[in-house]
Amino acid sequence: MNFTTLLLRAKSGDEAAVEEIAAMYKPLLVKESVVDGAFDEDLYQELCLTLVNCIHRISV
Amino acid sequence: MRERNDGKSADDILRNQFTAYLVTAVRNRKIRYLQAKRRHEQRELPLDIEDYAAEPRDETDLLGNLSLIEQLEDFRLQQALRQAKTRDLYIFLAKALDDRPLADITAELGIGFHTATNAYHRMVRKLRRELGGGGK
Numbered sequence: 001m002n003f004t005t006l007l008l009r010a011k012s013g014d015e016a017a018v019e020e021i022a023a024m025y026k027p028l029l030v031k032e033s034v035v036d037g038a039f040d041e042d043l044y045q046e047l048c049l050t051l052v053n054c055i056h057r058i059s060v
Numbered sequence: 061m062r063e064r065n066d067g068k069s070a071d072d073i074l075r076n077q078f079t080a081y082l083v084t085a086v087r088n089r090k091i092r093y094l095q096a097k098r099r100h101e102q103r104e105l106p107l108d109i110e111d112y113a114a115e116p117r118d119e120t121d122l123l124g125n126l127s128l129i130e131q132l133e134d135f136r137l138q139q140a141l142r143q144a145k146t147r148d149l150y151i152f153l154a155k156a157l158d159d160r161p162l163a164d165i166t167a168e169l170g171i172g173f174h175t176a177t178n179a180y181h182r183m184v185r186k187l188r189r190e191l192g193g194g195g196k
Contacts, residue, residue: 003075032086050089054082
């Protein structure tokens with residue numbers, strides 16, 4: 001499945017598609033959640049929500 | 061097999077756009093999160109001054125259940141301590157009474173070493189001033 005189809009499915013509410021996109025970008029979210037050498041769980045959760053918001057906001 | 065994203069196909073372009081959009085959103089969110097966290101930490105202190113104020117002393121038979129501050133005979137010293145900022149007072153008491161190293165105190169409170177030393181010396185100056193010993 002290409003990214004466009006995956007994104008369209010995620011935007012329509014397909015949870016599996018959202019999870020697949022989240023898995024693709026997990027390394028980015030984890031990297032940005034490290035603050036002063038420590039992993040901030042709360043920040044990670046916030047960034048996961050940010051990713052979900054981006055999925056719904058981006059125009060395809 | 062993963063296909064190479066060379067940014068040429070429409071799918072690759074969309075993916076790159078999404079990635080850029082996400083990176084910007086994530087970094088902005090992170091900045092706001094850290095700012096809010098810092099503001100919260102400056103307001104909330106992970107301590108209760110009553111832990112020190114109510115610590116039992118050896119002279120309980122004479123002083124009963126008075127708090128540490130109330131046990132002081134010098135009223136001016138009592139007033140000076142009561143008027144101090146909670147965090148400054150905690151740092152001062154931890155170092156002066158318990159002889160704890162500032163490094164331990166900064167680790168416990170999650171503050172910088174200079175912040176703790178400034179707070180300690182601020183308390184010392186305040187107490188000297190209140191007790192008539194000058195501001196130094």
